[in-house]
Amino acid sequence: MKLVDEFRGSRVVKDLIRAINESATGIYRFMEVCGGHTAAINRFGIKNLLGHNIELVSGPGCPVCVTGTGFIDKAVRLSGDEGNIVVTFGDLLRVPGSISSLEKEKASGADIRMVFSPLDALRIAAEERSRKVIFLGIGFETTAPGTAATVMEAEKSGINNFYVLVSHKFMPPAMEILIRDGTNVNGFICPGHVAAITGSSIFDFIPEQFSIGCAVSGFEPVDILMSVLMLVNQVNRKNPNTAIQYKRAVSREGNITAKKMMAQVFEPVDMYWRGFGIIQSGGMKLRGKYNRYNAELLLNETIKDDCNEGECRCGDILRGLIVPVQCPLFGSQCNPGNPSGACMVSAEGVCNAYFRYGRNE
């Protein structure tokens, strides 16, 4: 397939591994903060291709995982009203809330539908004008512009039974917290599809203020290995900077049209992240002009966003403090068929990736 196969070639992979292992003369610990990278690194066995002096550690890159239990509770509550249709990306269906999950509510008869795009939710709203259609808006800067475009489309076409329960998040504030809290990494594999929207420059503060290198990476094995080599070189040369490995998709300035739409519809707000608590300006909320699309207005009670996770160590895993096998529930009580926490549900969750691809640590 065009633009995929070229970045999976075995010869280039072998050359990259040799170059990395010859260049890596010190100790390196790089964190990826994108669930797509977490999935790809585990799926392609990339950790096993690198020397023991290069550790790849997963961070808070899975939007489903960092979303608090309270968000699920709100969605469950909204699905309980027969006048409502809750529309969601599939990842969220099986995430446990504090009392139920959307999957269980759907099995009990709630009208909960899975879609691939917020535009599908708007189409449902156009078809079901007598009901309230609530789209669950999760995701980072990659996904938020699409939700923004859909809200603007709803306004343009006068569809007033469309709502969004917004939990979109900004990635850089979480990375800054990890660094300030002393996470021991000397490089970040930065999320390529976040940067396709925002531009690579949103990561500049990391090398500039904290002297930690960044490589904005694509998602194929060659992309990830090339990013590792770029980070090894940055450490060796004591020259941390924001390098772009994924040049075919990412520029310094990003997608200006998408950024404008995101800024027109959303404004920053302090938001709860699993494992982090409230992050200042870590999330998005609808601006006043668009607040009539806010699904929170349909809730007649306050539901807290935070999590009571019991023994589940998802929060520590999302901060890179432990790996899944160090959680007492991993692989026994908690597995993809019966997940205890969000990190085991999503295909991009660290626990799910470890479970499926060999638990290689």
Added chain:
Amino acid sequence: MCLSIPVKVISIEGDYAEVSVAGTVFKAGLQLVEGIVPGDYVLLHAGFAIGKLSLEEAAETIEILSRLGDADQYSEL
């Protein structure tokens, strides 16, 4: 979640395009991108084209990587 795949734009009508992924055709919103024409490759994410892919940059990356076999060329990265 941020999963996006490279797709080829087949045709455009208003704010929407038909795009092809290995022969399977999808509809994609073009609201977030400008100046896209049939034949372009774009990243498809959650029903939207979120950016144009540069075939020139892809070729350049492959070209740089093709020189990795020569030990002196690591310094390019």
